[in-house]
Amino acid sequence: MLETPVLLAHSADLELVIRHVLAGLGHGIHAGRERGAGVEFSEYRAYAPGDEWRRVDWKLLARADRYYVREAERDSHVATWLVLDASASMAEPSRRVDGLSKHWYARTALACVAAIAQRQGDAFGLLLLSGGRVEFTPASRGPRHLQRVLAALQRATPAGGLPDAETLRASLHFARSQSMVFAATDALDWPSPLGEALIRLRHMRHDVRMLALRTEAEVEANIAAGHAYRDPEADGGLHSFAREGREAYRAALESHFGAVRGACRQHDVPLCEARIEQPLGEVLRAWLRNPEARRP
Known part of the structure; x- marks a missing residue:
């Protein structure tokens, strides 16, 4: 079977993609948790x-x-919250799969989690982080609510930076009730208000899971010499990749993600790292079921 991103990256039908990915999983992945005597x-x-x-x-x-x-019968107080980093850096495309980007992968992964929550009868809501703002969709249940969430994900466009700490904190009012939180990001802005918010939620005893996405070219530093790049979230000129600077780039990126891993480990936030060229079903299985996923 072809890898999911290769097969589906050009599809405009998010529901079709979800059905394909979930059917290919083989067995269940539960975003919600069934709890002891309460079930x-x-x-x-x-x-x-x-x-x-x-x-x-x-x-x-x-x-x-x-x-x-x-x-x-499940505990009705446990809701599932989806958090999408739709900042400008998430528009980074794969250099191997046409039509595939971090944003496509993150949005589709969260759409699959929403579909699973809906099928289980769980409440679920959405926070879209883009252009320094938060678009908030309250948690609810049922097929109609799934359509609202999918429509919000479908129209999301990567732009600007993440919201500041105060803006994001004001959007975490759902934290009063016990929740599961699934956040999809590229974690390039770290430490960040998003990272701080996820750690704060974990300290409040919410079950927080983070998905950190990179492209294959980023992981392997496989970027052609002379390729020009402009940081979409910061002011500054063009940066050109030189052959002799590739190892320095690789070391700096590994150091950065080492810090991300360390912070997540310290605060008990399970971290799943993935390349967007990996099959989405495989990554979902790791993100939703394993407390610590294998590094890409």
């Missing part, structure tokens, strides 16, 4: 692609010759 059996329903195999009732399969999963 009681409710009913059976037919198995759907993406459901966890551990929830299949095998005895009922033997009797009915069909797959059914056990539905449970």
Whole structure:
């Protein structure tokens, strides 16, 4: 099967992309958490692609010759929050896959998380960080709300920088209730108000997961000598990559992401690092299920 970004980067239908990615996962990834005594059996329903195999009732399969999963009553106080870094640097494209960018990958990953939350019956909301502002979509449930969130993600355009600390803090009023927070960013602006906000939420005992995206060219410093680059989020002239400066660039980038990893580890924020050229289903599985994902 072709890698998801190669296959889907040119698709304008976000729902089609979501269906393809979730169907290809093979088994379930749950954004929400089922909690001990607060979770009681409710009913059976037919198995759907993406459901966890551990929830299949095998005895009922033997009797009915069909797959059914056990539905449970979940803690209604746990909501899922999606945070999209839509600053200008997220427009960085892949140099191998046409039509693919950090923004496309981050937006699509969060759309998949929203679809999973909707299927589970969880409440979910969205924070779009772009142009120094926050676009806030309150948490709710159901297919119509999923359409609202997908529409907001679809129209998001990378621009400007991240909001400042005060602007972002004012948007975290949802933190009064226990939540899961999934933030997709390139983490190039670090330390940053976004990083500080995620750490603050973790200290308030929210379950915070961060996805840090890079391009293959960034990770491998595989940028042609003489290529000109202008930082989209800072004033300044053109920077030209020289062959002899490639190792210095690689060392500086590794030092930067080493600091990101260290801060996340110190504050117990699971960090998933990925290249946007990786299959999206593979990265989703690591981000949503593993407390510490393998580095790219």
